[in-house]
Amino acid sequence: MVSEGACTTTTGTASELFTSAVNFFAAAQCLVPDSSPYNPYDKVPDLETFDFIVVGAGSAGSVVANRLSEVPYWNVLLLEAGAEPPIEAEIPWLYRTLVGTKYDWHYVTENNGIRHQALKNNAVTWIRGKTLGGTSSANAMIYVRGNDHDFQTWVDEGNPSWTPENARYYFRKAENFQDLELLKDPDIFNTYGREGPLVVNTFNSTVRELTKNILKSYNHVGIKEVLDVNAAKFQGQGFCAISRATARSGFRESTYRAYLDKARNRPNLKIITNAFVTKILLNDDGYDTKAYGVEVDINGKGHRYLVRKEVVVCGGVVNSPQLLMLSGIGPREHLLSKNIPCIVDLPGVGQNLHDHPYVPVPVYIDEPNTEDKTEQMFDAVKFLYNKTGYLAHAFLTDAIAFFSRCKSMSYPEFQSYSVIYKKNSTMRQFIDIYKDDVIKSLLRYNENQVLHLFVLNDLHPESRGGLYLKSSNAYDHPILNANYLGDERDLQAMVDAIKILTKVVQAPYFKSVNAFIPRINIPQCNKFRYPSDNYWRCYVTHMTASMAHQVGTAKMGPNPEDAVVNNFLKVHGVCGLRVMDASIMPFVTSGNTNAPAIMIGEMGSDMIKDEYLSY
Template identity: 35%
Template sequence: MQSTQMLQLFLLLLLQLLIFTAVSHGDINRLLLDQLNQVGLVNLIEQATRPNVPRDLSNYDFIVIGSGAAGSALAARLSENPQLSVALIEAGGVENLSHLTPVVAGYLQQTSSNWGYKSVPQKLSCHGMNNNECALPRGKILGGTSSINYMIYNRGNRRDFDAWAAAGNPGWSYDEVLPYFLRSENAQLQGLEQSPYHNHSGPLSVEYVRFRSQLVDAFVEASVESGLPRTDYNGESQLGVSYVQANTLNGRRHSAYSAYIKPVRDLRSNLQIFTFSRVTRILIDEATKSAYGVEFHYKNKAYTFKARKEVILSAGTFNSPQLLMLSGIGPEDNLRGIGIPLIKALPVGKRMFDHMCHFGPTFVTNTTGQTTFSSRVTPTEVISYLLAGNPATRLSSIGGVEALALLKTQRSDLPMDWPDIELIMVTGSLASDEGSGLKLGANFKDEIYDKMYRELAQTQQDHFTLLVMQFHPKSVGRLWLKDRNPLGWPKLDPKYFVAEEDVEYLLDGIKASLRIIEMPAMQRIGARLLKRTVPGCEGHQFASDDYWRCSIRTLSYTLHHQVATCRMGPESDPTTVVNHQLKVHGVRKLRVVDTSIIPFPPTAHTNAAAFMIGEKAADMIRTDWELI
């Protein structure tokens, strides 16, 4: 055996030991996972055997900034043409075994794979978070947020995309974007093999989570008893209940990097990938208003790359607008106020939508051994998962998420086939990891964990949580720069619940979840509401409407779904930044290709749409440059 192969085998075995230790001992797993992340052993192998040090003033046809779902899909598709040179620049590193193991998703938000953004203190939400700051996770790694999220695959509603087209974006109707969802997908969904809404030959794996608890079976049955149909929420109708569809492959995370980049990175010399490279500015010729390159930092040294054809921003909903503004494209008052010369006045960051969740309610049951407590993972499961590749162990659970129910509320004035609320069934809570993972990643106060969840962790009583998420919020936030430091953070103010109506939608969702718990299937497992008063809500009668309104503002939780900071639409619309071809208004050779272009909050988790946007953008770019 060659020395490199021996090293890889040794490090793989060590990784297996570390991942088991991390899952089984909550008090040390943040340290271990961050070490795996920063000096990740798989990452060390990749960097040692395939170093890619940038050469200053290098030229490429296309420069793609950011390797999330859209950026990875775009770079992979453009580099299919061997005559094109593509540089993919990523601020983070490479996945390791901790990223590939779905059950530890909650811990990844504490590692250097997450940018670590927090909102400005919120007045009307996130009262249960330290300093009222909502945690806003975004991936800083090859694969972007797809490498740290909960892997839920949900495309959205037909009406979402038809609304994009109706708002002045030709080519973005449902019938026109569905082929791009299909192009990306490799579905292994039992019972849907013949569905025209799924493809089986794309790069991105979509499968049902193979590990299922008795709790989720009872939830799905009870949802049907309450009147919800069984559905494929990525099919003809979203309304109903379904076991969750996930971006996993044989029980392991299948990120944008795993699906699009890793299979081709050694086969395409025209695709150059630069990790740990922080882009600081897009170079724009002020006379011609044309982008011609980027500046970035690698190992504390500044480099410049030049683009013969285009610079493409795929840095995500926070970083893409930040880079536009650092480069002189954005709101005139903001840029002039911090001393950045204005090249093009556009409403960058002026709008930001997000799906706000209520973390709960939580229900206890009479079952045993069903809740996903990290300390319940056994050595046998670890060996079966890591060595035998068993996709049905507890380690393949996507952070405990097992089912989704999408439903309408009576207060909605949207068409009947357009859901308002999603219930996310999680076989656990903040107690699942004894407060060592999700609590810290989400910035929950100690008081929340201590008063509501600590006893559940100590007794390991079976329980589950229904996260209630609103699809179409009226509240609008924003993003701006506080200074011209390219290595700093943008200021993020989602302004959750500025529109009071958003609270009422979540209240309706909580009431819907309580009705489901009354169904016979739930009663057979003894499901009942956890009677722990939310700290700060003691002045309200427990489980009254006002109590739940208080709980909604306290247990506020986001799921990485921010959109619209580089909103797509015609140039005549003063709220938009890019046109329907994703070209920045008034600037040549510069596009934005990521979820920041989504004009309205979608009826979906946004990761699936990001893949679609990358696939569609690749075709638009190839058509523009007559490369097809």
């Protein structure tokens, strides 16, 4: 355990901000919830045997480690490749400062030379958290369960346990809903759990008047305002609301905070950070293949740990299929091409990759909103004093909308967020992924006007990509062929959605502030008339990026010809091995994927308990 008074680490950004705000808060880092280093690896001898080994302490893995170690006679080992999260991960507004640091996996898709040419390196950056809590420590904290239709499609794929009713049960098991005002509404009261470990609440927004006007504008075009997107039934053109968030008293509520902090002192749970699992150990006697342990690199030293019951892989959409393939589980020809013996031929490993692609839709408005350095410093002091101010909510505002092109649909096709850049903003979040000339074009009116950026994403893309090993070296990042917009239907869908947003911009509020959508300087698109369909098609082609909601690379389903795990998340053809994270989703859910990943961890943990504790 750390000595009293020790502090959370930092990437540097938070320290600079706080120092500029008030020098006498030199120990500002210590104001975050207490954090202690986990059991060092020298307390876990090589070849020690555990009942369960959990690989990855992310959105699902932290849940699994907590729930399995609730059984006092099960010894559980949790291995996390990253370190403890820094202070920037705890402060909602600073989460994007983790991009490109040691707390990020630095994943980038392949440049196909055709799309994404407005982005730096002509490729899409994927934000994936490499720390305790995984991407739940590095996301926008928006809490969206998804739509009943999503989980019914999983059932229709041959996964009978994943019904909408069961999904709701496990969402409620996780949740500790704390917005007391909203709980007065009977629908919301009956929707959310109130006794789980994960705090779900509402941000204390500093731009609430603006978000109210945004919701009114959605409402003007038939996207009706509701109290809560998780409690409301989707119908008509769609709905909008102030979103819920994984936030606790001004801080981020990651699965690290919600699940691991509550379990870390259990004597039957060992947690090792900076522990990169490079291989799953498999016994193959010609009849059965069984996982019996893992190889792991801890601070540059190799170790082996053994398992009695199961290895549970929770590495996420990239690391889980990569680890399976490095261990000899995957498409035979691909493994052999990398000099990896194929132990279990599973063609679906790494396939079915899909995501929520997004495009920014910039809108300039006349609002008396100027970024003031003194105000910014005062807000930093407010956060240090009582956990309020702009630092206490994510850079994305909490005004969100879900909508479809057809008014008779029972589930949404698109989701839209809003980001506000005050006049003379120095902030570059969400646009820093683009080339400098594109950023200049996006901000060219910002000196005199507020930039309101709609962040529009396609909830159900048709395009599918794949993930492939670059080599047999575990430290070589895999090749990420995301294939965004590879299906023509996705391109047209985004253009249609932009047209709906242009109608939102014609609502009375936006008219009252002289709103307009500017043309963006993209060389490939300058030949097209603005705002023609051809211009928007070109715009979408080159501006599309990732909402970091990747799923599907270890697909759940009954057929090992295309699926990787079965209904109970067991890897086809291997005993004692499961995958529990967003990679198992056959289809991505209608919204942010953090809540569904947590639900997967909850249900998967109970599946294990039901199997081993039922006799």
